[in-house]
Amino acid sequence: MNRQPILIVEDEPNIARLIEAYLKHAGFATIRAADGRRALDLIRDESPRLVILDLLLPEIDGWSVAHALRRESDIPFLILSAQKDEIDRVAGFTAGADDYVVKPFSPRELVERVRAIIRRYEAGSREGHPAVLRAGGLELDPERHRVSRGEDEIELTLIEFRLLQALMSAPGRVQTREALIARLYDDAPDVIDRVIDVHIGKLRRKLEHDPSLPRLIRTVRGVGYRFAPKDDER
Ligand code: CA
Numbered sequence: 001m002n003r004q005p006i007l008i009v010e011d012e013p014n015i016a017r018l019i020e021a022y023l024k025h026a027g028f029a030t031i032r033a034a035d036g037r038r039a040l041d042l043i044r045d046e047s048p049r050l051v052i053l054d055l056l057l058p059e060i061d062g063w064s065v066a067h068a069l070r071r072e073s074d075i076p077f078l079i080l081s082a083q084k085d086e087i088d089r090v091a092g093f094t095a096g097a098d099d100y101v102v103k104p105f106s107p108r109e110l111v112e113r114v115r116a117i118i119r120r121y122e123a124g125s126r127e128g129h130p131a132v133l134r135a136g137g138l139e140l141d142p143e144r145h146r147v148s149r150g151e152d153e154i155e156l157t158l159i160e161f162r163l164l165q166a167l168m169s170a171p172g173r174v175q176t177r178e179a180l181i182a183r184l185y186d187d188a189p190d191v192i193d194r195v196i197d198v199h200i201g202k203l204r205r206k207l208e209h210d211p212s213l214p215r216l217i218r219t220v221r222g223v224g225y226r227f228a229p230k231d232d233e234r
Helices: 013-025 036-046 062-072 086-094 107-126 158-168 177-184 193-207
Strands: 006-009 030-033 050-054 077-081 099-102 133-135 138-141 146-149 152-154 174-176 217-220 224-227
Touching: 006 013, 006 036, 013 030, 013 107, 030 036, 036 050, 036 062, 050 062, 050 107, 062 077, 077 107, 099 107, 133 158, 138 158, 158 177, 158 193, 158 224, 174 177, 177 193, 177 224, 193 217
Parallel strands: 006 030, 006 050, 050 077, 077 099
Antiparallel strands: 133 138, 138 146, 146 152, 174 224, 217 224
């Protein structure tokens, strides 16, 4: 059994205790941080299995923790927030969050979402030796979680990596936004199409020579996206 703890980052002790009780009951080990600075220390020292991250925190806020987390690791995280407008939701996924729960929330549902993320995440690393993908001059190594062009490694967030993996696994084939969302998020009926567009935009800025004239990730109007290897271009 995996005893790596789940890190709960929450400054309201009652909420932190509630989450902890439900996770422990579900068989997870837990650790807690009540501010952003402590959260970053624990992320570095304990490499938690997953992070539950409140956004409004003392010392360092949740957004900064999210960005630092994504820069430094592939640890999955779920954002917990009292702010429910759509912009925050988009920004949450853009920061690389694996899911988003709005307060007040049902602790049972939170535990279910934690399980879903862990299932999705650990299934990906259990598949043995998944094939290295090569297309359009890029090489994507699922096992080492690495994307490169020649000698140059390209830094991607976890979501960008999964999106590129989905596109590169079927070069030349059109994939709808809905299909891509389904591949990226197990259980996210409220993820909006625009989230995919935001991540595609970021991928293009990292991968394309001219992001305004994308040659690798092509838009198929009204349908979705297609990964087109360079050889197909004219
Ligand atoms: Ca808070």
